[in-house]
Amino acid sequence: MDSADLKRQRERKMRVARMKRNIIVFVIGLLLTLVGLCIALCVLMFQQSARIDRLEEMINSVASSDATVTGESSDSAGGSTVLAADNTTESGDAGDIVYGVNAHQDIYLTFDDGPSDNTEAILDILDQYDVKATFFVIGSKEKKYKKLYKEIVERGHTIGMHSYTHKYSSLYDSVESFAAEITKEQDLIEKVTGLRPWLFRFPGGSSNDVSNADMNDLISYLNDSGITYYDWNVVGGDATSKSYNTKDVLKSVSNDIGKYKTAVILLHDANTKTATVEALGPLIEMLLERDADLKAIDEDTPLVQHISYESVE
Numbered sequence: 001m002d003s004a005d006l007k008r009q010r011e012r013k014m015r016v017a018r019m020k021r022n023i024i025v026f027v028i029g030l031l032l033t034l035v036g037l038c039i040a041l042c043v044l045m046f047q048q049s050a051r052i053d054r055l056e057e058m059i060n061s062v063a064s065s066d067a068t069v070t071g072e073s074s075d076s077a078g079g080s081t082v083l084a085a086d087n088t089t090e091s092g093d094a095g096d097i098v099y100g101v102n103a104h105q106d107i108y109l110t111f112d113d114g115p116s117d118n119t120e121a122i123l124d125i126l127d128q129y130d131v132k133a134t135f136f137v138i139g140s141k142e143k144k145y146k147k148l149y150k151e152i153v154e155r156g157h158t159i160g161m162h163s164y165t166h167k168y169s170s171l172y173d174s175v176e177s178f179a180a181e182i183t184k185e186q187d188l189i190e191k192v193t194g195l196r197p198w199l200f201r202f203p204g205g206s207s208n209d210v211s212n213a214d215m216n217d218l219i220s221y222l223n224d225s226g227i228t229y230y231d232w233n234v235v236g237g238d239a240t241s242k243s244y245n246t247k248d249v250l251k252s253v254s255n256d257i258g259k260y261k262t263a264v265i266l267l268h269d270a271n272t273k274t275a276t277v278e279a280l281g282p283l284i285e286m287l288l289e290r291d292a293d294l295k296a297i298d299e300d301t302p303l304v305q306h307i308s309y310e311s312v313e
């Protein structure tokens, strides 16, 4: 083998070694890239999953926002403004109010978000116990629901408004959008029942923190329009999107019912609230065991408002 052959052989070995090195570098690079991608994907997945959790919480809180500011919050002394108007004189702090165990009470069952396919059953149960209640309804063009507005009135209950759409974003966008919904709903209910409703319940309560419009302006609008709003001081615990049963409703009402001379109980009459229908009979029986009148809200009912009507100019 001459020196030229030796040189060629050396060069070939070097080329092979270079190629091997390149292949190894490429494979390591590829592996590192894949590992990096996996890590990035995992991080992204965790971020998205956390985001989904947050969104779910938001959806749940909006769905149950009628109960986010509830009678339960009166347990926290000081920060809460949940007051039964006629109880404020008994104590300066609503959180400490405990109404006499055997004292006579007026109890108001209120149903938000109807009419629904459950309304008829609710009306039947109320009839069965000869109890009157208050329905804060939303707007509907459907014939079967319009018929129920009429039935609520004809069966002796009070019909109140709960906004036409119950969509927070449009309802609470401005005083104008709020006023437009109120007028539209008032016109609809008057047309169907012959009565112009004067009663209103804010979706989420007057103390909701979702309104884009200043709640004081909305309250002033109601004030100027001769419309009275009622919140609640006792919750039925049926605002939740989670499942609940009769026991849960009775427990939720029991928690706060003893605190107020005028107890306004928040319940819901939507298509998903069949458990409320099931709980209604036992709930009425439990309430009738107290020294209490179960009534529909009328002009003489003491105000129960989270934000005091009088505090708004």
Ligand SMILES: [Zn+2]
Binding pocket: 066, 112, 113, 162, 166, 203, 204
């Ligand atoms: Zn509602």
